Structure formats: C-alpha cells, structure tokens
Amino acid sequence: MGFFSSDSEPTIVDLVNQLETSSITIYALKALDYVVPDQWDNPTNFDELMKKVTGETDSGLLEQVKQRVITLYNDENEGYKSAVSIYQRIDGADKLVGTAALANKLSENFSMLSFLDKITPKAENAQAFDLVVKILGELFAFTKINGIPGDGIADFVKSLGNYAGEAKMRMAAIVAFDGLVPLGPDFIQKATATVKSMTAGQMEENSTFKNIMSYIPSGFGGGQIAFVTQAFGSVSGWITNFVNENNLNAQTVVSNLSKYVDLADGKLDYVAGFIDMSTSYMTHTGIQTVATQMIKRAINEV
Numbered sequence: 001m002g003f004f005s006s007d008s009e010p011t012i013v014d015l016v017n018q019l020e021t022s023s024i025t026i027y028a029l030k031a032l033d034y035v036v037p038d039q040w041d042n043p044t045n046f047d048e049l050m051k052k053v054t055g056e057t058d059s060g061l062l063e064q065v066k067q068r069v070i071t072l073y074n075d076e077n078e079g080y081k082s083a084v085s086i087y088q089r090i091d092g093a094d095k096l097v098g099t100a101a102l103a104n105k106l107s108e109n110f111s112m113l114s115f116l117d118k119i120t121p122k123a124e125n126a127q128a129f130d131l132v133v134k135i136l137g138e139l140f141a142f143t144k145i146n147g148i149p150g151d152g153i154a155d156f157v158k159s160l161g162n163y164a165g166e167a168k169m170r171m172a173a174i175v176a177f178d179g180l181v182p183l184g185p186d187f188i189q190k191a192t193a194t195v196k197s198m199t200a201g202q203m204e205e206n207s208t209f210k211n212i213m214s215y216i217p218s219g220f221g222g223g224q225i226a227f228v229t230q231a232f233g234s235v236s237g238w239i240t241n242f243v244n245e246n247n248l249n250a251q252t253v254v255s256n257l258s259k260y261v262d263l264a265d266g267k268l269d270y271v272a273g274f275i276d277m278s279t280s281y282m283t284h285t286g287i288q289t290v291a292t293q294m295i296k297r298a299i300n301e302v
Contacts, residue, residue: 012073012294013066015084015287016046025279027260031253032172035246040169043288053295061302068298069291079144080290086144087286089211090137091279124183126206127272128194131178131187132232133208134282138174139231140215141286145293151217151227153234160238166288172246173281175239180250182272188236195229203228 010018020026021044029040043049050062050069073080142159143152163171179187203209203224213224220227242248250268257263263271 019044031256083141083144166285170285
C-alpha cells in the first residue's frame with residue numbers, strides 16, 4: 001500500500017487525507033477499541049483533524065496553521081518527515097507476500113482461508129525480535145517528533161504514561177499483534193531472552209531492524225546490542241502494566257478481530273502472520289500522531 005498520489009513528494013496534509021477509512025488495518029485497530037475506548041476515531045481528513053486539535057473555526061487562522069505545518073514538515077532540520085519514514089520502513093519490512101491481493105476491497109466477512117497457504121509464520125525468535133524492533137521504531141520516531149537529541153530512552157519511557165489516542169492505540173497494537181498473539185502471555189520474557197542471545201550480525205539479518213538501525217546513536221556505549229537491550233528492558237515494565245491493567249490476552253484480541261474479519265479458526269501464529277502481511281498500523285497511526293503533534297506546535301507559533 002502506498003501513500004503517494006503523484007510523482008511529487010506528499011505533504012503531511014496529503015498523507016492524512018490519503019489514509020484509509022476501511023481496510024484490514026482499520027479492522028485490526030477497531031478490534032482493540034476496548035483497550036483504548038473512544039480515544040481513536042481514525043482521523044483521515046487533515047482540516048477536520050486541525051479543527052479538533054486546535055478547537056478553532058476561523059478559516060484564516062486555520063489556513064495559517066496548515067501552511068506552518070507544511071513548512072515544518074518540509075524542513076530537513078526538523079524530524080517530522082524522518083518519523084513518518086521510520087513508521088513506513090517498519091511496515092514495509094512486514095509485507096511478505098500477498099499484500100496486493102489482501103489490499104482489495106474487503107467485505108465485513110473477509111475469509112482468511114484462501115491465503116493460509118501464502119502465510120509462513122515466523123520462527124519464534126524472529127517474531128520476538130520483530131516485537132523489539134517495533135518498540136525501537138516507536139522510540140526513534142518519538143525522538144524525531146519531539147526533537148530529542150541522544151538516545152531518548154528515559155524521555156520515551158516517561159512519555160508512555162501520557163500516550164493517548166492514536167499513539168496509545170499503536171502501542172496497544174504492538175503489544176497485542178506482535179507480542180501476545182504470536183508469542184503468548186510470556187512474550188516479554190521471550191523477547192528479552194532472544195535479544196540477549198543475539199549477536200550484532202544476527203540482528204542485522206532482520207530486515208525490519210536493518211531498515212532502522214541507522215537511527216541508533218553512534219556514540220552509545222556498548223554499541224547497538226547494548227542499546228537494543230537497554231531500550232526494550234526500559235519499556236518492559238510499562239508493557240507489563242499495560243497488559244495487566246487492560247486484562248489483555250490473545251484470545252480476547254483474536255475474538256474481537258473476528259467481529260470484523262473471518263479468521264476461519266486460524267491458529268494464533270497464522271493470525272499474527274496475517275496481521276503482519278496485511279496491515280500498516282504503524283504507518284497509519286504514525287501519520288496521525290505526527291500530524292497531531294505538528295498542529296499543536298503550529299497553533300502556538302502562528
């Protein structure tokens with residue numbers, strides 16, 4: 001799935017306006033609405049999002065805000081475009097096979113059966129490391145959006161308590177679809193053990209990690225292995241609390257997803273593969289997060 005309507009590079013306004021209103025990505029996120037009740041309404045119209053975020057209705061002021069947002073997004077000294085790129089890189093690496101077919105217009109009872117032979121569930125270690133990499137991607141995007149120099153791990157962990165709306169929905173999706181569903185209730189322990197057992201070379205063999213490893217601070221003591229270990233370890237406490245507070249479990253997540261997509265009694269590892277290859281939830285909600293944060297900044301600057 002692409003977000004480009006022409007050969008020219010899209011603005012953040014274009015990216016929001018081109019977001020999907022109906023797709024497996026949307027169904028998957030709706031399945032998690034019980035975790036983030038009434039916090040995510042899938043904004044796909046930039047002007048409407050701008051009115052909601054600012055509370056303003058004056059067309060002249062809103063046009064100034066929009067132009068300021070466009071200017072900030074195109075400024076190479078700002079990190080907004082990099083943040084969107086990080087989200088896109090993570091989702092792009094997940095597209096294994098069958099994406100074009102799955103992207104066709106879906107009915108409410110889309111059956112997964114015909115695609116089972118195209119889905120190869122990842123080995124547990126690969127799936128566990130993918131979870132870690134999704135968390136890393138969120139960390140890197142966070143630092144870019146907020147202009148935080150250095151590794152930003154402490155700031156990121158602190159900010160998680162304030163996550164809301166599409167940002168909280170994105171974290172819920174990472175936990176559910178890349179942790180609980182494919183790896184089970186002890187997914188944090190499995191991911192931690194996987195990271196500790198890997199070499200730098202093995203990490204670089206992971207296509208998703210390879211897409212974002214350049215964002216690891218070059219001066220971080222201990223190198224990339226130490227960074228990955230510290231980053232995931234720092235977030236694991238928040239993840240544990242999030243799972244417990246929301247009574248999250250794989251069965252409930254899949255049951256809710258089945259309200260929108262007929263999973264044909266697929267095994268959990270196949271469901272996880274299905275989600276990987278047919279959704280772009282990081283990019284979708286990531287664009288919404290970037291746009292929201294830019295609008296908040298722009299209204300204070302015009």
